[in-house]
Amino acid sequence: MIPRISGLIYRLAAPRSLRKQLLAISILILSGLLLLIGVLQYFLMRDFIYSNRAKSMETQIRSVPHELFFNFLTYTSDGNGKNAGPKIPSGGLRSDGNRRPLLLDAHTTIAIYSSDGTFRDFQQETLSDSTAPRLSDEEYKQLLVHTTERATGKYKLITAEDGSEHLAVFMSLGRPGNAKLLLQMSVDTGPLSDVIMQQLLIFAALSLVALLAGLFMYLPALRKTLIPLSNMGETAHIIDAGNLDVRFPVEQGQNEIDKLALSFNSMLERLEISFHNEREAKEQMRRFAADASHELRTPLTSIHGFLEVLLRGAADNKEQLYNSLHAMHGESKRINKLVEDLLLLARMDGAPQLRVKELLLGEIISEMQPHLLVLAGNRKVIFDISNGISGKYDPDKIKQVILNLFHNAVQHTDPEKGTIYVAMPVRNAHVEVTIRDNGSGISAEHLPHIFDRFYRSDSSRTRKYGGSGLGLSITKSIVEAHGGEIKASSEPGTGTSFTITLPYLKN
Structure with a gap:
């Protein structure tokens, strides 16, 4: 409690x-x-x-002079003529009986203690206002043993009978053959x-x-x-989810506050990046849903239209029936391809499962040469492949990457004057696969977005070459799953170059 x-x-x-x-x-x-x-x-x-x-x-x-104190005492002898010890006279400092007081202040007292236990207070001689304080005989005897004639600065506090405290110093006095004396001087504290x-x-x-x-x-x-701390409080008060770009002031002249401000700024930067990534992810999801719906709606609408035509009687005409079925078959293949691409992207976004094994990258491209030449048609294709470069790759996924890029080059080059260049140089600890064409190229505003899902430049929105805009996204996901990266460079009217960088095993 x-x-x-x-x-x-x-x-x-x-x-x-x-x-x-x-x-x-x-x-x-x-x-x-x-x-x-x-x-x-x-x-x-x-x-x-x-x-x-x-x-x-x-x-x-x-x-x-010590003689002055010895004159205080008169020595007498007994009947046998032997010294009987000091005898304290009734008063006086001289043998002739004349009194001469010592010049001391009124609070100072002087007394002498003899080894035979005699204690003499010289209050009358010193004209002191108080009597000299006295210790016990045991204490005096101990002082007689330890006290010398030299000045030591040591003192002893004595409480008098009236309760007052006195500061006392002691000095040993004595002559050969005489009793040892202890001189005590005290003063009221x-x-x-x-x-x-x-x-x-x-x-x-x-x-x-x-x-x-x-x-x-x-x-x-x-x-x-405390001004820097107040500034931090004011800054923290105005920060919210809408203005995470605000930062706490630093270098205010206090190391602790500056370190705290830097820590908060780092935290705000991470929060800003997280919120930005979250907004980007939501925006990409929104665009993805809209684009996927658009891509799926177009073939479904086409199939629905052909079915309505057939239900209105076109089924009785064999030629119209065949054309409609052929068109619906093509649209269904297109839907199936789109769904497969979406499923592949979903698997690559999650935990990509690659069937990697050690193989020669040049051999994979060499195996694909006949197929690539067929796709190129009358276009000129130049291969510059380095042999003996091995690494751990998924052969099917690597073939899909090369096929997607080569097909993209075919679509954007002239059927008769087009030239496609396929090279595989070695750069330091990585191997590069470059596919370059002399086609129409990609404008600067579209180049940063070509790997986005369902993204197509304005010139390709006409669906002249078909496709859903997922090929380059799939290519990037496969390359990154292999620990590599893909870059694109292009100039309108000159051509486009895609460069894949992959790790390889050094011999």
Whole structure:
């Protein structure tokens, strides 16, 4: 239940704007850094001030002659004349009883601890406002063992009886044959703490000013930084299926945004190509259905007309009956050929099944030469075939390709002056089969569409040569199924050249 409530509070409190989120996160991070710096500054500054104060106190102690401190003590002896240890006098710094106070500030205290456990506070001599804080005897004994006369800068914090904190430094004093003494100088840390707190307040005020100034300067910079992202949002808002050619702006000065824009542009380019291909496919399907319907309607209409003539009595006339049956037979063959071509194209569009085997391409063309010469009639045919070129081909499909192209050349060349050139050169890793004629040629506006299904140029729409406009489409599909390609070049009045490029096996 509690995690759900906290999650709801976060969703309600968290800003939805990216700019506000970045601003809030920046403020939190900056505030955390300033807080961390303040905490570190407090401890580091306190240690630094305390260490400096301890060094100055040690320097001050060393500046006072040690004899002065020994005069604080009067040595007496017992009845046997032996030294009985130090005896603390009632007061005074000199043996003549005259008092001379040390020049120390009112918060500094001096005390001496003897190894026999005697502790003497020189509050009267130093005119200090407070008494010297005292440690336990165990602590003093440990200090007597480890403390030397050299200045080290080490200090110890002592809590007095009234609860105040004092900074104390220690120095060992002693003479040969006498008891070892420990000199203690301490100072109240209240004024030092006030200095530290004052500096922390100054730091807090400067941090607050820097935070506010940074925010006022950060907001315009953040707004300017997010301009490229806003531009991408505006561009994405206007893109739809109708204007996929719009691209996101690139090179806006931010590498991440530029990479994102390039990725989106690549995606839009792929979408545009996909939509374009889909529209082209729909358009081709529409044209295909219209052309196929037109091609099938013409022979069916012709057959239907002949049947009506026969039903009206022409069947009684043998000559008319024979002519009608002969015409209907021709139209039925035409329909059958069209249906076979459509089925072949459907199989080639799907998963073309080729019965390939290794054979010599030149031998296939040589076998077709008699048939091609018969189709050419009085036209001149020139063969330039390279022998020994082998590859994996479907012989029936290759023959159909050559026959379709050769038949196309025959249809568009003069029966008496026409010349057809069949060549098979080898180019690098491919073999080419070229069929060129000197016929009427194909105009430039029709040349890019000659491999489209049911496409025929205006000059051939008269059906002078028959055909359904599927021959070149079938030829292209067969060539591509063999891993090759077909190209056409033509100049009106000069002739047309078809070049087939096929892979072959190198010996």
